[in-house]
Amino acid sequence: MEIGKPKPKKISKEAFPEILKERMSRREALSTGAKIGIAAAIAAIVAGVGGYFGGVSTAPTRVATQTITQPAQTITQEAQTITQTVIKTETLAAQTVTQTITQPAQTITVTQIITGTPAKVPVPSEPLRFGVMGFQTGSFAPASIAGMNAARIWADWVNQAGGILGRKVELIFEDETGPVDVRKERFTKLTVEKKVDAIIGTTATSTGLAFGPLAEQLQQIWISWDATTQQGLEETLPNPTYAFKSINNEAESVAGAVLTARFFPDIRTVAGINDDYSYGRNNLEAFMAILKRFNPKVELVKELWPKPEGTDYTSEIATLKATKADLIHSSFWSGHATIFIRQANAVGLFKDSKAALVTAGGVLPTLKKDFTPEGLLIGCNSWYFLEPRGWPLREAFVNEYVKRYNEFPVYECDHAFFSFQAYKAAVERAYEIKGSWPTKEEIAKQLTQVTVPSLSGYRSFREDHVMLTSFWQGLSKHSPDYDFIILDPVISVPPEKLQPPPGMKFHDWVKTWA
Amino acid sequence: MALLEPSTITILVLTGIFSSSIIFLISAGLQIVFGIQRILNLTVGSFYAIGAYVGITFINFFLKMGFSVVYGLLFLILAGLSLSFLGPTIERGVLNFVYKKEEAFQLLATFGLVLIFEDMIKLIWGSYPQISDFGILTYGEFRFLDTSFPVYYFLVIISAFLIAFLLEFFIKKTRQGKKMRSVADDIEMSEGLGVKVRNIYILSFTIGTVLGTLAGALIIPVTAAVLGMGIEAIVLAFAVVVIAGLGSMRGALLASLIVGLLQAFITFIFPELTTFVIYLIVIAVLLIKPTGLMGKEI
Amino acid sequence: MGLLEVLEVTKYYGDFKALDNVDLKINRDERISIIGPNGAGKTTLLNLISGLLKPTRGKIILEGKNITNMSPSERCKLGIVKSFQIPSYFPNLTTLDNLKVALISSLGKSKNFLKSYQQDEEINNLSERALEVFGLYERRNFLAKDLPHGDKKLLDVASAFALRPKLILLDEPTSGVSIKEKRDLMGTIMSALKEMEISSLILVEHDMDIVFNYSSRVVVLHNGKILDDSSPELVKANKEVASVMFGS
């Protein structure tokens, strides 16, 4: 059986409130001035796969696969075209990069021998259960809690719209705090005791390393918001089935380096202050590697590695001040970013030095105007709450979030929202193909096939289970509308500029930079 | 290794002394309780954290009421002092029951309190870092050798020294202070002389509490209040009292200066050693002079 | 024959001179009492001999061997054992186990990791016999902390005796005990000495009746120096001693 008819990707109409149904065409995205519009037309819908899934669902997976001849897949991929357009707006300083990614229409041809006819089985009536894990306490908590709040909003919206294929969703929260063995214990509990359909969340890189293999061992879908390191990608999970990971750690600094070269072309000396763990070390290394491609004379004059659980940087800041570097690089991303900026501002560090705080936007609402000067390069990871303009989902979400939690949302909300959205789309897609409720493995297979609207626009997973996203970074600015800083100009760096393509090592990738 | 220019040295010395002032207040709180009650009071870290959170709440409240930001320091001190009620509450409510138990149990009882306070803070203030509207540059800047410092740093340093002198005066010269010293020396004898040990315990624990909450309140214009800051403070204060010698107030002053300055200079000269150096000093002191620099013979 | 020699021993506590150039020679089978007013240095001298303190200057020789720098446990193995002025025992062990600790140590069995001390017949027999000698057998299963004061004293002395020392140091064995009980206590100790064949004894004691009744030699300490050292009769007659001791 051969199917090659491209069909527009389907988003269930009933299952979502109004705003989510709005799809932005490429033209609309451009016209509304959205910084990124992944107007993706993932075509490729495969009717024959249904038979394959149908066969699987009637018997245990392993037995079934023995009776089925594996389908031959032919994937034709057109060359990607990436167009970047720089539009100058009225203010010279306010530069905006708008870029469009024309994603190729994928044609997937699947030939398959059908061994059974799919039987339409009714959807189970009990709710879909999600385990949501994040830090309830400690210095990582602000980001985690924002993500968990976003999960609540998503769940409420979905349930209002009737659930996923009619099944209500239910969130079960677990604390990520504690040693790795306790975290693994919580993961195991959610899987074998609470029997959740997927585990979504997790913030710390050490969690990521531990959960990746565990998810495969327990055959549990795990979508991580934030817990990914280079080592984690290369070593622990070469070919994951159930584990889905966030973007590389050092992407923040890759984007930061590109924009540093652009905003601060004259800097010569850099001093780094990063947490003394792999996240911090990877970031400084990546930052310097990329920055040197633009500006080979740049020199790293000081590296400071305060302990991650630290809350006082007085000594470090004194050292930075005494070092008199042109630029300070830091990947502080949670409560300690606030503390660092405040303490540094107190002794006038930012008067003498520029700064690239590549992840400080993770706690943007705490960076108050009275201690955060204008002109710092601030990174907001995958999402900045004022962008993309004119994207109705973002507006609706920000309003809802402020109403509920009396604070402004940060990037982790986008990762969380995307993770849930992707899961929902994957279930719907698999169901459509199979004709009955899909297994975890079948859902996992579809997760890389869907592109869904999230807070920052359309997002998807790469075939190696890594999130694709743009990063938003910009210079801090004081606005009368907010008591904290906003970013202006703000620039979004596209996914392919953030991390190496699948299978390529980071350092080989850096060499490809012109 | 960068050269130590005069301006560099100034920066390092000043920040070192500033850190020392805060460390001193916290460790003085540990010392006075250990000196009188013989309990190593881990809770002092929690008092530090609570002082910071309450300080923020206080100052934001007063600023909203329309008070001038110039009185900021006063509000902070007020916030620190207002928490003194925690002293008698905990002393009577918890410690009272563990005086007769082994040292290990006393230590663990205060550890239990630390756990409770940690989550109480989360319950009340949430897990986002809390920030006050009281900017550190309210009192202006001080320029010296082509570098500048907030005047607030000096106010904190002066406050810490003032408190050190007041404590010294209180313990050495006043009636209550003399009673405290006699209890520290010999409880039974003091009781025989009509000193109410109970009251002295309450007094000393309250002083210990207020020292912690004051330190927390004073630090907030400089930083944000975050979860875990209490535990961080305990570890440092611990190191200081071990170096100082348990119970010695002057030792605490000396050791705070050593730790604060050393941290500043080590961070500049050998940044990789920063996390190590405190523990190495602690081990070295315990090996060479286990009673600390100014501790009494055990 | 000389058992223990204290040679020119001086001990300072800070600036305070507790012992000043003390020389003392103790022979086998001697029962020496050390007397003197409070602060004369009696307990200091005893602690120097047992090893709890180290002298500022001077030497301590046991059977020709210099033991000045040895720890109490090493001296204990060589045969010097001390009982404490304030009775010292293991409060949460039974009376019997208190004795067993001493016996296990004296028989060099304390490094035996695998043998149950409950089932060691040799230890059981010896400890029970020792308790009988001291009249504590009835209370063998009491926790030491629950014993009456006099029995605590006896238990302390008994565990010292159980080590079968060459020289035993008794620091005020009768302090805190009523006058009537004192006699019984000393009687028990003296008969135990015979029973357990311990012949050399240094006793620090305030009760002069006990001193003169039970000693073969009396040493008088005053302000850290030896004022007199001779037989009980001669010391009794020494006027200077009387004035120091009784202020008359």
Place this chain on the structure above:
Amino acid sequence: MKKILSGNLFFTLILIALLALVPYIAPPFYVYLTLTSLAYIPVVIGFNILFGYTGLLSFGHGLFLALGMYTTAFLMRNYTMENLEVLILASALSAFIVGLGVGYICVKYTRIYFALLTLAFGMVFYTLLIKFTPITGGDEGLRITFKPLLLGLDFRYLPHLDFLFQPYYYYVLGIVIILTVLAYIIVSSHFGLSLKAIKENSEKAEALGINIKRFRLYSFVISAIYTSIGGALLAHITSHVTPIFSYWTTSGEIVFMTLLGGFTNFFGPIIGVFVYTLLRDFIMSTIIYWRILFGAALLLIIIFVPGGISEGLIRIYKHFKGA
């Protein structure tokens, strides 16, 4: 005395029988919790030899837990050592060496000074683990990528949880029984009595000829070895080791488990491990403010039943027997 011994024996046999049945009767997650608890038993027994029997409170026992885990992970990754028996022996050996060194320094002090010194050593080890990334994997730690051979038998064909819940469970149970019996023999031996004497009154013990420093060192080393073996067993359950196991909060947890169960009774800490694990699971799933309950529980235990659950049980038993 005989009666109590037989009581203990009875209790032990019941416990072993129950534990052996757990994989058949309990829901999978509780098998997992029981397995984790089993691996912690040598840890608390080791800790209690030092604390309950020698009177030394270590606030840095996480060091030895982490040592056992890292030794295991290191040997498996770099030398593909597969036999669990060899890994356990290697962990014991590394604990012996490190315990001897650290113990030699620490046992010079007692009471609060000992607690502070062990705390400092634990934190130094923690910092070392983070700094020496090439060997230790830094903050990310080391992952164990394959299953060990149990008594030379290869169970690698089993899925992860099946491996843990069947062969590995019984293997751990066996090792734990052997270690527990051995520990019981040690604390009831001549040596054990001498340790108790040192705890009760070290001055008197020294006067009776016991070399207290050396005995404290023996106790320290035995304790380190037990804790490290616990770490080696735990490593295969977590299959990932990180520096947090050496952090002072982990050491605090070990203290907490022991106190919860009761340090005055040999079996107390074992009860403590099970109750702690179940309680933590229950509380963490119920409320996010679980530290308040834990802190309060700690205070209540210290104030009212310093002997922990085991003392509480004995009190109740006596009450009903007396009534």
